[in-house]
Amino acid sequence: MAEKKWRTAITQHVEHETYIRGYRLLDLVGNLSFAQAIYLILKGELPNEAESKMMEAMFVSVIDHGIAPPSVIAARAVASGGNSLNVGVAAGVMAFGSAHGGALEDAMKFIQEGVKSDKSVSEIVSEYLSQKKPIPGFGHRYYKEFDPRTKRLMELAKEYGFYGPHCEFAQQVEEEIYKQKGKRIVLNVDGAIAAVASEMGFDWRLGKGFFIIGRVPGLVAHVYEELTTERPFSKRLNEKEETEYTGVPPRELPEEFKKV
Ligand SMILES: CC(C)(COP(=O)(O)OP(=O)(O)OC[C@H]1O[C@@H](n2cnc3c(N)ncnc32)[C@H](O)[C@@H]1OP(=O)(O)O)[C@@H](O)C(=O)NCCC(=O)NCCS
Structure with missing residues (x-):
């Protein structure tokens, strides 16, 4: 049989049941912690006790680091522009780069x-x-x-x-x-x-994924806080006090460009 175009080894539906990496989803619910389920979906196998504890600790360690990092600034600024939770969180994730998270x-x-x-x-x-x-x-x-x-x-x-x-x-x-x-x-x-x-x-190649998985709860909390406790558009700079203009001073448009 010819290979199909979309292939996955992660999740399968058999009749009305969902299987994650071969395990029945409903057997995982109530039996696995979130970190254990993350290990299973990334690695394909269940973690032992030590692996489970280490995964938990890694994700907890990056859950948030305050309002100042670029991702939180991006997430809250985008939410402040009048966007919904998912848009703000996505903006935060997009700020993860080689100097931050990436x-x-x-x-x-x-x-x-x-x-x-x-x-x-x-x-x-x-x-x-x-x-x-x-x-x-x-x-x-x-x-x-x-x-x-x-x-x-x-x-x-x-x-x-x-x-x-x-x-x-x-x-x-x-x-x-x-x-x-x-x-x-x-x-x-x-x-x-x-x-x-x-x-x-x-x-x-899963590296950024670890940071995304650990930090997204923090971003959700920040965007939710922004949307529910701050005024829209409050995340703008005070141009006088917080910004500096470094370009040329005001000047006249040359005569040859003037049409009106
Ligand atoms: C995070 C980071 C941007 C902080 O930079 P910073 O605040 O400018 O760091 P410092 O002011 O303490 O830098 C002091 C000196 O160490 C150097 N330095 C900083 N991080 C360095 C690194 N990862 N490798 C080599 N040299 C480094 C700087 O170039 C500077 O050198 P100098 O004194 O000769 O000019 C920077 O360390 C970095 O890019 N790290 C790599 C990416 C990373 O791991 N990011 C995740 C952060 S949680």
């Missing part, structure tokens, strides 16, 4: 390749620093000594048995940056999740 994907790739590489940690770090390329998963606007979320996730990784070569590599990179730069560029929460998710055998 770093998780790059960091997973960096860590997975680093662990397999023949190069030493010192060589890898020096390549990035000499080319002034940011090392994904490292550095933070606020945290300059350590990222407390990283500290907690690494403690849990040790407790649950996921502190292996990927976590070790990530922490060695942090030390090596300090050695070479004389400045601490912390392993941030994206880097920590990237290390642990790599340890759990997830493909780096």
